[in-house]
Amino acid sequence: MGIWKEITCSKLAVAGMLLVGSLIVIAGIGPFICPHDPFEIDLDRVIAEPYGPKAPSRTHPFGTDDLGRDLLARIIYGSRVSLQIGVLAMVIAVGIGVTMGTLAGYFGGWVDMIITWLMDTAFAFPAALLAIAVMAIVPNPDIFWIFVVLGLIGWAGIARIVRGRVLAVRSEEYASAARALGAGHVRIMLRHILPNCTAPLMVAATMNVAGNILTEAWLSFLGLGAQPPIPSWGLMVTEGQAYMSTHYWMCLYPGLAIALTVLGWNLLGDGLRDALDPRLKDV
Amino acid sequence: MTAYLIRRLLSVVPTIFGVTTLIFFILFLIPGDPVRVMLGQHGDPETRRRITQELGLDKPASVQYCMYMTRVFSGDLGTSYRSGEKVVDILMDRMPATILLAVSAMILSVVLGMTAGILAAVRQNQFMDFLIMILSLIGISTPVFWLGLVLILIFASIGFDGSAIIFGWLPVSGYGDPGWDRIRHLALPAISLSAIGMGYIARMTRSSILEVIRQDYIRTAAAKGLPTRLIVFRHALRNALIPVVTVIGMNFAALLGGAVATETVFAWPGIGKVIVDSIRQLDAPVVEGGVMIMALAFILINVLVDILYMAIDPRIRLN
Numbered sequence A: 001m002g003i004w005k006e007i008t009c010s011k012l013a014v015a016g017m018l019l020v021g022s023l024i025v026i027a028g029i030g031p032f033i034c035p036h037d038p039f040e041i042d043l044d045r046v047i048a049e050p051y052g053p054k055a056p057s058r059t060h061p062f063g064t065d066d067l068g069r070d071l072l073a074r075i076i077y078g079s080r081v082s083l084q085i086g087v088l089a090m091v092i093a094v095g096i097g098v099t100m101g102t103l104a105g106y107f108g109g110w111v112d113m114i115i116t117w118l119m120d121t122a123f124a125f126p127a128a129l130l131a132i133a134v135m136a137i138v139p140n141p142d143i144f145w146i147f148v149v150l151g152l153i154g155w156a157g158i159a160r161i162v163r164g165r166v167l168a169v170r171s172e173e174y175a176s177a178a179r180a181l182g183a184g185h186v187r188i189m190l191r192h193i194l195p196n197c198t199a200p201l202m203v204a205a206t207m208n209v210a211g212n213i214l215t216e217a218w219l220s221f222l223g224l225g226a227q228p229p230i231p232s233w234g235l236m237v238t239e240g241q242a243y244m245s246t247h248y249w250m251c252l253y254p255g256l257a258i259a260l261t262v263l264g265w266n267l268l269g270d271g272l273r274d275a276l277d278p279r280l281k282d283v
Numbered sequence B: 001m002t003a004y005l006i007r008r009l010l011s012v013v014p015t016i017f018g019v020t021t022l023i024f025f026i027l028f029l030i031p032g033d034p035v036r037v038m039l040g041q042h043g044d045p046e047t048r049r050r051i052t053q054e055l056g057l058d059k060p061a062s063v064q065y066c067m068y069m070t071r072v073f074s075g076d077l078g079t080s081y082r083s084g085e086k087v088v089d090i091l092m093d094r095m096p097a098t099i100l101l102a103v104s105a106m107i108l109s110v111v112l113g114m115t116a117g118i119l120a121a122v123r124q125n126q127f128m129d130f131l132i133m134i135l136s137l138i139g140i141s142t143p144v145f146w147l148g149l150v151l152i153l154i155f156a157s158i159g160f161d162g163s164a165i166i167f168g169w170l171p172v173s174g175y176g177d178p179g180w181d182r183i184r185h186l187a188l189p190a191i192s193l194s195a196i197g198m199g200y201i202a203r204m205t206r207s208s209i210l211e212v213i214r215q216d217y218i219r220t221a222a223a224k225g226l227p228t229r230l231i232v233f234r235h236a237l238r239n240a241l242i243p244v245v246t247v248i249g250m251n252f253a254a255l256l257g258g259a260v261a262t263e264t265v266f267a268w269p270g271i272g273k274v275i276v277d278s279i280r281q282l283d284a285p286v287v288e289g290g291v292m293i294m295a296l297a298f299i300l301i302n303v304l305v306d307i308l309y310m311a312i313d314p315r316i317r318l319n
Helices: A002-009 A011-033 A043-047 A071-107 A109-124 A127-135 A143-170 A173-180 A185-221 A233-241 A249-276 B002-010 B012-029 B034-039 B045-055 B061-073 B087-122 B127-141 B144-155 B180-213 B216-223 B228-265 B271-280 B284-312 B314-318
Strands: B157-160 B163-166
Touching (some): A002 A011, A011 A071, A011 A249, A011 B127, A071 A143, A071 A233, A071 A249, A109 B284, A127 A143, A127 B012, A127 B228, A127 B284, A173 A185, A185 A249, A185 B144, A185 B228, A233 A249, A249 B127, A249 B144, B002 B012, B012 B061, B012 B284, B034 B045, B087 B127, B087 B228, B087 B271, B087 B284, B127 B180, B144 B228, B216 B228, B228 B284, B271 B284
Antiparallel strands (some): B157 B163
C-alpha cells in the first residue's frame, strides 16, 4: 500500500480526494434525500407576482431559478450529469487512446506514421474549437454527441503517453523473452507492455475527467451541450446570465459547483502523479 | 539553422492538410441538411434542388472533397447562409479585436504567471509556494465564462435581492472607442481570459526552475557565493524557460477556445463572438470558417514558438 500512503501524505491530494469523494456521494445519494424536485416548475412564479427567481431562504438555501425550480436540487442532480459525462467520456478517450498508442508504439513503421499524423492533427486543433465545429452542425446536440466529441478531443493526449511508454518498454528483455517463448502480439501487448503504462495513464485519465467536465460546461454554456430542462451546470450558468445583475445566485452557485469539481479532479491528478511517479516528486 | 527553419515550416503542410480535411469530414459525415437550414422547413422542391446543385451537394464525396480543398486553399471559405457575405470578409473584419484580446491576455498571463512561478520555486514548500500553487490550480479549474460573469458582478454591479447596486468601475461590454476607452473595455475580458494561462505558466515555471536548480552549475554558482537573485535570473531562468515556452504555445489553444466564451460574455466583437452568433443562427459556413482560422492561427503560433526555442537555446540551433 505504498501508493496509498504517498497519496494520503499530500495535503492537496487529500483535498482532491475529499472533493471528488463528496461529488460521488452527492451524485449517488443526493437525489434521494433532496426535498425538492429539480424539474418542478413553480407556476405562481411564472404567471403571478412577484415574478422571477426567489432569493436564497431557508426552504431554498441557494434560491430558485426564474421558473421557481429549487437551485440546490438542480445543482445536486447536475452532479450526476457532470460525473457521467466526465467519466464516460474519459473511458472513451482512454479506450481509443490506449489502442492507438499501443499500435503505434508496438508496430512502428507506417502504422506509427499514420497514427502520429492523426495525433498531430488532433493536437493542432484547439480542443474547444473542435468541439464547436462538431456540435454546431449536429442536428440535435445532446449528451451522446458530447461523448463523441470529448472522446475525439481526449484520445490524442492519452495515445501520446502510451506510445512513449510502449516505445520504451518494447525492447526490454522481458518483452523479447515473451516473444522468444512464442507469445503473440496481442498477448505481449496486453500482458507485458500495457501494465507498464498504468501509472502515467491513471494520472492522464484523472486530468482528462477534469477537462471533460470543463468542456461540457462550456459547450452547454454556448447552447451546444445539454439541452433544457437537463440540469447541466454550464446550462444553468447561461440561464442565470440574464438575471445576473439582480439575482446573482442563479449563475454564481452552478459555476462554483463546476469550479470545485474540476479543482477536485485536478488536485487528485496532481496527487496521483506525485505518488505514482517518484521521478517527478518535489519537482 | 536555415535547414531547420525550412524543415519546420514544411512540417506545417501535412498538419494544415489534416485540419482542413477534418473540418470537411465533420461537415460531411455529421447528419444535417444545410439546404434545409438555408430555406427553412418549407422551401419549395425546385429551389431546394437548385441550391443543392450550386453547393455541389449532389456530387459524390470524393468530388466534394476535391472541390472543398481547392476552394479552401484558394482562400475561399464560402458565404454566410444568413447575410450572403463572404466568410473570409466577415472574419477579417473581426480579426483585430480577437488579436488584441488574445495578445493582451497572453502578456498578462506570461508576466504574472512567470513571476508567481519564480516566487513559488524560490520559496519552495513554504506558505507562499502553497498559496501560489493552489491559486494557479484554481485558475486552471475555473470555467472562463463563469469567471467573466463573476468579474462583472464584482466590478460592475453587485446584485442583492432585486435591487442592483451599480459600482460601474469598469465597462462590462463592448469594444469602446480607440484609446483609453478601448483599454478600459479590454481590462475585464483580458483578465478573465488570462486566468488559465497564468495557472499553467506558473506551475510549469515553478517545476522547471526546481528541476534546473539541482544542476551542478547552479550549485557552483551558489558555492561561488552569488546572491540568490543572480542565480535565479542569470543561471536558472534561461534554462528553465524552454518548457515554459512550450506551455505558452500549447496554452494558445486554451486561449483561443476561451476567447470564444469571453467574447460572448463581454460582447467583444471578435471572431469568437461571430462564431457563437452564427451557431445561434445556424450559419454553418461562418462557424466552420471561424474554427478553421483559429486552428490555423494556433498552428502558426506553434511554429513561432519553435523558432523562439532557437533564440533561447543555442543547442537546438546547432543540431
